[in-house]
Amino acid sequence: MKKLLPTLIASAIFATTAATAAPVQQSAQQNAQQGQAMQQQAKIEMTDELLQKFMVAMNDVQKVSQKYSEQFQNAENAEEAQAIQQKAQQEMIAAVTGAGLNPDEYNAVIQRVQQDPQLQQRLQEMTE
Structure with a gap:
């Protein structure tokens, strides 16, 4: 089970990135929206409930x-x-929505997991 979490996270990241890849159309509006999304992601609290939903969604x-x-x-x-x-x-x-999350919350958790070893450990413990 310990090896499963990194594989699932990698798959989730790949799947999310691959699925949301769109033709390149970078505009000022898109960049502004991305900036707003990143600010929202930073505000999301990583509760056990959120992480449980994330695991189901992932x-x-x-x-x-x-x-x-x-x-x-x-x-x-x-x-x-x-x-x-x-x-x-x-x-x-x-x-993702069926698991009780919106795509921004899901992506926020993925980004935080990539950057936070303690959060990785927390998710690992939840899978055991």
Whole structure:
């Protein structure tokens, strides 16, 4: 079980990053929105309840990622790959909201886990 958490987190990060990757369209408005999202993420308190929801969401996101991974890799063209990616993203968002989180909360936990060894340990202990 100890090896499972880093794998799940890595999968969740990959899945979230892959699923939310969009055509590059950086504008001042998007940059402002990203800045606001990062400020909101810093304010989210890492309660046990939030982390429990995160663990459920992460597990479900990983399942969606696995479900679409092969299809995405075997896409015959960019349009097909994009359609698969969009479908996977919709299912991942549904998985996150189904676990009781919004995508910003989910992404905030992922970012904090990457940066905070104590939070990593806390999640590890929750999985045992």
